[in-house]
Amino acid sequence: MAKSPARKTGTRREMISLAAARLFREKGFNATGMRDIADHVGIEAASLYNHIRSKSELLQEICFRVANAFTTQLNELGNKPDLNSLERLEAVLRFHIRMWVEQLDEVMVANNESAYLEEPYNTTFQNERKTYVRQLEQIIEEGIRHGQIRSVKPYVVVLSLLSAVRGIEFWHRTKKNVSIAELESAMVSHLIEGIRTNPSVPGIS
Amino acid sequence: MAKSPARKTGTRREMISLAAARLFREKGFNATGMRDIADHVGIEAASLYNHIRSKSELLQEICFRVANAFTTQLNELGNKPDLNSLERLEAVLRFHIRMWVEQLDEVMVANNESAYLEEPYNTTFQNERKTYVRQLEQIIEEGIRHGQIRSVKPYVVVLSLLSAVRGIEFWHRTKKNVSIAELESAMVSHLIEGIRTNPSVPGIS
DNA sequence: CCTACCGATCGGTAGG
DNA sequence: CCTACCGATCGGTAGG
Numbered sequence: 001m002a003k004s005p006a007r008k009t010g011t012r013r014e015m016i017s018l019a020a021a022r023l024f025r026e027k028g029f030n031a032t033g034m035r036d037i038a039d040h041v042g043i044e045a046a047s048l049y050n051h052i053r054s055k056s057e058l059l060q061e062i063c064f065r066v067a068n069a070f071t072t073q074l075n076e077l078g079n080k081p082d083l084n085s086l087e088r089l090e091a092v093l094r095f096h097i098r099m100w101v102e103q104l105d106e107v108m109v110a111n112n113e114s115a116y117l118e119e120p121y122n123t124t125f126q127n128e129r130k131t132y133v134r135q136l137e138q139i140i141e142e143g144i145r146h147g148q149i150r151s152v153k154p155y156v157v158v159l160s161l162l163s164a165v166r167g168i169e170f171w172h173r174t175k176k177n178v179s180i181a182e183l184e185s186a187m188v189s190h191l192i193e194g195i196r197t198n199p200s201v202p203g204i205s
Numbered sequence: 206m207a208k209s210p211a212r213k214t215g216t217r218r219e220m221i222s223l224a225a226a227r228l229f230r231e232k233g234f235n236a237t238g239m240r241d242i243a244d245h246v247g248i249e250a251a252s253l254y255n256h257i258r259s260k261s262e263l264l265q266e267i268c269f270r271v272a273n274a275f276t277t278q279l280n281e282l283g284n285k286p287d288l289n290s291l292e293r294l295e296a297v298l299r300f301h302i303r304m305w306v307e308q309l310d311e312v313m314v315a316n317n318e319s320a321y322l323e324e325p326y327n328t329t330f331q332n333e334r335k336t337y338v339r340q341l342e343q344i345i346e347e348g349i350r351h352g353q354i355r356s357v358k359p360y361v362v363v364l365s366l367l368s369a370v371r372g373i374e375f376w377h378r379t380k381k382n383v384s385i386a387e388l389e390s391a392m393v394s395h396l397i398e399g400i401r402t403n404p405s406v407p408g409i410s
Numbered sequence: 411c412c413t414a415c416c417g418a419t420c421g422g423t424a425g426g
Numbered sequence: 427c428c429t430a431c432c433g434a435t436c437g438g439t440a441g442g
Contacts, residue, residue: 030235031321034421046422047427055421112317116236133375150398155383156391159372166371167364170338178360186361193355194399239437251438252411260437 013051015041020058021105029059029113056118059109063117066110067128069099074135085143090192092136093161097184100168108169133158149195161191218256220246225263226310234264234318261323264314268322271315272333274304279340290348295397297341298366302389305373313374338363354400366396
């Protein structure tokens with residue numbers, strides 16, 4: 001009856017994971033101590049080990065949860081044959097923007113701290129990233145063949161797209177001036193119009 | 206006569222700074238030990254302190270040398286009245302690309318590790334960055350007024366531009382497939398055409 | 411530039 | 427979930 005130990009533990013575990021994500025982003029993985037995390041959860045550092053195996057485990061969890069979100073979304077996009085390549089790419093870009101807006105802690109940790117993953121996780125993570133990049137390149141190559149996308153080096157376009165959204169880190173500190181909607185539409189406009197074949201020229205003014 | 210101690214010390218000091226930049230990029234500031242740096246220079250950790258005051262000093266030097274390079278280039282651009290806003294922005298972008306290609310260690314440290322700068326350096330660095338961003342925004346605003354640049358939120362465009370070039374980090378690991386020239390022209394094409402008013406439409410095919 | 415060393419802090423364990 | 431604690435490593439100093 002009442003609160004089961006299992007449910008309590010589950011909640012505690014989530015609190016630890018959330019605190020870790022926030023601290024890993026703010027201070028970096030190495031500069032974050034187990035005592036920092038414990039303080040934010042309200043327990044002693046030693047008590048953390050009743051919920052987790054190690055500090056590394058927390059990093060692994062965060063990095064692969066993010067990686068999974070991106071690969072899952074890309075796979076789901078494959079089941080929508082009504083979208084052309086440029087629309088597909090725009091959908092990916094919008095998903096990235098939303099992830100950076102809504103899950104800054106986790107996404108930044110996956111981007112900036114994944115290098116501290118222990119083996120074999122580090123290699124696995126990097127390989128997943130490479131596969132993801134290759135899939136996006138293929139979308140662009142198809143878009144070029146079908147005349148929807150200008151002929152620019154697909155690999156370079158992917159690098160620019162995936163990195164450009166990292167700027168959202170700085171937007172988070174100055175939300176006041178630009179709304180989420182403005183941020184998303186401006187970023188999509190800049191990065192998608194930059195590769196569209198026949199930019200919508202309503203009438204060459 | 207022969208090699209003066211001063212010259213020897215100067216060279217040693219440069220070796221230390223170079224080793225620090227490389228290690229700070231590869232392992233991060235916190236994960237890099239003074240013993241790591243000393244090993245790469247071929248001396249004992251304690252001996253480093255005959256050349257530097259602290260580990261923090263090494264980070265400061267790297268971060269502000271990079272910041273200086275960018276602000277100096279932007280100021281020099283102000284003395285060229287023959288360039289319009291879009292050309293100015295393209296010149297800035299090309300400079301960023303070259304810095305990322307030629308000085309990866311220092312530029313990445315300035316981007317990824319500057320958060321570990323001690324006060325008041327951290328605040329100074331962030332303020333310099335904000336000023337730099339504001340100046341780029343003004344170039345874009347002028348370009349919009351003069352009809353050279355599409356009407357997109359200047360702040361968002363600046364964020365995308367400054368972040369997109371961070372993708373060059375990954376290019377460094379796979380140089381084989383894409384040359385420096387291809388990288389630069391593809392990236393400039395993508396990011397500049399994305400904000401140009403009347404994209405060069407040779408003939409609406 | 412080295413040997414010798416310090417106080418602080420780290421991730422993690424023992425035992426309850 | 428806590429108290430008590432460990433071995434390792436950290437940035438840095440003393441003294442020569």
